[in-house]
Amino acid sequence: MIxxxxxxxxxxxEDELLEEINQVGTFKEVPEGFELIKPGSYIKSxxxxxxxxxxxxxxxxxxxxxxxxxxxxxxxxxxxxxxCLGHHKxxxxxxxxxxxxxxxxxxxxxxxxxxxYKSWRNFVFDSYHKRLIEAIETIDSIAxxxxxxxxxxxxxxxxxVNQDNIINNTHxxxxxxxxxxxxxxxxxxxxxxxxxNVKLNRNNIEVIHI
Amino acid sequence: MIxxxxxxxxxxxEDELLEEINQVGTFKEVPEGFELIKPGSYIKSxxxxxxxxxxxxxxxxxxxxxxxxxxxxxxxxxxxxxxCLGHHKxxxxxxxxxxxxxxxxxxxxxxxxxxxYKSWRNFVFDSYHKRLIEAIETIDSIAxxxxxxxxxxxxxxxxxVNQDNIINNTHxxxxxxxxxxxxxxxxxxxxxxxxxNVKLNRNNIEVIHI
DNA sequence: AGTGTTATGTAACAAATGTTACTGCATCCC
DNA sequence: GGGATGCAGTAACATTTGTTACATAACACT
Numbered sequence: 001m002i003x004x005x006x007x008x009x010x011x012x013x014e015d016e017l018l019e020e021i022n023q024v025g026t027f028k029e030v031p032e033g034f035e036l037i038k039p040g041s042y043i044k045s046x047x048x049x050x051x052x053x054x055x056x057x058x059x060x061x062x063x064x065x066x067x068x069x070x071x072x073x074x075x076x077x078x079x080x081x082x083x084c085l086g087h088h089k090x091x092x093x094x095x096x097x098x099x100x101x102x103x104x105x106x107x108x109x110x111x112x113x114x115x116x117y118k119s120w121r122n123f124v125f126d127s128y129h130k131r132l133i134e135a136i137e138t139i140d141s142i143a144x145x146x147x148x149x150x151x152x153x154x155x156x157x158x159x160x161v162n163q164d165n166i167i168n169n170t171h172x173x174x175x176x177x178x179x180x181x182x183x184x185x186x187x188x189x190x191x192x193x194x195x196x197n198v199k200l201n202r203n204n205i206e207v208i209h210i
Numbered sequence: 211m212i213x214x215x216x217x218x219x220x221x222x223x224e225d226e227l228l229e230e231i232n233q234v235g236t237f238k239e240v241p242e243g244f245e246l247i248k249p250g251s252y253i254k255s256x257x258x259x260x261x262x263x264x265x266x267x268x269x270x271x272x273x274x275x276x277x278x279x280x281x282x283x284x285x286x287x288x289x290x291x292x293x294c295l296g297h298h299k300x301x302x303x304x305x306x307x308x309x310x311x312x313x314x315x316x317x318x319x320x321x322x323x324x325x326x327y328k329s330w331r332n333f334v335f336d337s338y339h340k341r342l343i344e345a346i347e348t349i350d351s352i353a354x355x356x357x358x359x360x361x362x363x364x365x366x367x368x369x370x371v372n373q374d375n376i377i378n379n380t381h382x383x384x385x386x387x388x389x390x391x392x393x394x395x396x397x398x399x400x401x402x403x404x405x406x407n408v409k410l411n412r413n414n415i416e417v418i419h420i
Numbered sequence: 421a422g423t424g425t426t427a428t429g430t431a432a433c434a435a436a437t438g439t440t441a442c443t444g445c446a447t448c449c450c
Numbered sequence: 451g452g453g454a455t456g457c458a459g460t461a462a463c464a465t466t467t468g469t470t471a472c473a474t475a476a477c478a479c480t
Contacts, residue, residue, distance in 0.1 A: 066349065410458085
């Protein structure tokens with residue numbers, strides 16, 4: 001495992017911390033679609049992402065969903081962090097967007113490292129900063145953009161985290177992420193196709209201008 | 211100043227830290243409507259709120275606004291924190307919602323205290339956590355609620371931070387905060403009045419069921 | 421090939437929100 | 451008093467988004 005950690009985190013963490021992570025962390029490989037965190041559950045370990053992407057969703061009381069943001073290599077889940085440190089319940093849902101490799105670190109180590117390693121503190125602060133910015137960008141999208149631009153932004157974000165400008169999702173799946181209806185997505189996708197932004201096929205969408 | 215600090219932060223910070231804050235911090239009193247942070251500006255000190263309330267807004271490129279959340283006594287601005295620690299530009303705008311008293315702490319001390327005081331670290335982590343939760347609650351409102359419920363929630367939040375169920379704002383001001391138009395707010399307020407939730411007067415709105 | 425299932429396309433309509441325009445009413449200032 | 455100004459009420463209409471219903475196309479399985 002140590003090599004995986006070093007490849008991805010050696011410029012972030014000092015050797016001693018890398019060694020500790022190697023000793024207490026457990027390597028985990030999850031397939032696309034795997035549910036990593038359920039809303040309302042307590043969390044016993046936090047993930048460091050080695051490869052792949054995780055999507056973080058918000059769910060309301062009626063079970064309606066909304067995509068908050070994606071996590072990628074070198075990221076960690078700020079909500080998990082704050083849940084661990086503050087001993088709160090999870091407020092979000094996490095699903096593997098692609099096959100992913102993670103290192104799970106037990107929460108007991110978190111506070112200890114916060115005191116012990118400056119690089120860990122900075123990593124944690126930086127994660128919070130990034131997630132706050134991303135949450136605010138999500139607010140920007142919902143508040144200031146119309147659905148067609150939100151959709152285009154969503155498609156572009158997807159091509160980025162999947163490193164593939166073919167998106168293998170149904171219109172219904174996209175509708176869930178954007179919290180709207182399938183018909184609306186079909187309608188707008190057709191418009192985007194006519195404008196030359198995407199090419200539509202069954203079960204997949206090709207994004208033209210990335 | 212030391213007394214003001216102690217009154218508001220003594221259960222959070224150890225005496226030694228309180229003493230440091232007293233030495234390096236500057237006391238600041240601002241009137242309602244005062245602009246504390248402009249978007250795009252660099253920040254040289256962070257505020258600890260002693261009394262009053264601050265509203266945090268997001269502004270898009272066209273100058274359109276949206277209320278993110280309020281800060282109250284014992285709070286600090288997480289965006290300021292992360293701007294200071296990460297040396298980024300401000301992503302938000304901060305306006306005094308009421309007359310407010312603050313202690314401004316120079317940013318150089320922030321990192322130092324992060325290493326030195328456990329209580330400061332916890333305060334910073336906790337601030338991030340709260341703000342992330344509030345940003346996500348704002349997302350909930352925009353994504354899952356219709357404008358009438360958003361408006362009612364807004365009015366209730368306002369009565370809470372102002373500790374007064376009379377709201378002294380014009381419909382236009384409310385429209386800016388919720389990023390909609392004055393006519394929409396007037397229409398919905400009238401509906402809320404008919405439903406018995408508010409009582410409308412000139413320049414002020416009385417919230418009935420808090 | 422035949423059948424059932426799923427994904428997509430589309431029309432027609434409903435509801436929510438945004439826009440424009442105009443009115444009346446306080447308040448302020450002279 | 452009389453005019454200017456800012457705020458609120460409301461109608462009429464446009465646009466965006468949501469909903470229902472149905473048709474067609476692709477695919478999966480036998």
